Amino acid sequence: MKTLVVSALLALVGCAQASREDAARAPSAAALWLEGVAEAHAEADARAGAHAQRALEAARARPVPAGVSAADRRRVLQDLQFRLAVLALHADDPARASAEAERGLALGRDDDTYTTNLLIVQGRAVGALGQRASAAEAYAAALAIHERLLQRALEGTP
């Protein structure tokens, strides 16, 4: 009887340990979200046009898990917005490209490539719409960021 109880307890502990190990091995919600975004990018790389757009839009629509930092959230979503804006430009739809770029920039700005990419694609989009001054303004904002990044590179600061 005693042996049976010990065996049962060991089995229970074993199960508990196994489930804890499984939990540790299981990818976090943040990792799964990032994986989904990466898959969407890969699909957009492989298939152009409407298919690519749908994949990227689906990735954008996924809720961002709580474990993702605000900075990472902005970068990942801005990268998606950039690609959606480029796709719209390639589809000769500068109005949609501008809207996608604007949506990305609304997530925040920082001195990084994500922001400059969006500013550049926004410049192209509004330029194609004949809004030359707005295009120059977007390019000037991107230029100012590169100027600061250049200064940091020359100073050897990250």
Place this chain on the structure above:
Amino acid sequence: MSARLGAAASASLLLACAAREPPPPQAAVPALAIDARLTELRGVEQALGASLLSTPDCPRAHEHLRALCALADAICAETREGQAAPHDARCLDARTRCASAEQRVKERCP
């Protein structure tokens, strides 16, 4: 890296001093003169340290320079299309900033 460079520089200075021939006997130097010399040497050390601590990231600098000047071109292309006076000033400003950046990169990353 900067700390290693600083240490290497100090070590080289020490080795250079050790390798030198012993100086000929001199008359006693007044304490004030020694203090002044030490201050002067610290200044040199600081200047050396500053230049060693800030090692530029030249590949990254060149990358940003290319982007900056390409954007200056894009600004000028837009202002040419728009043909409005304030935009020409923006083109001039962008070109000036590109030239200034080129100069800075040339100085730090020859």
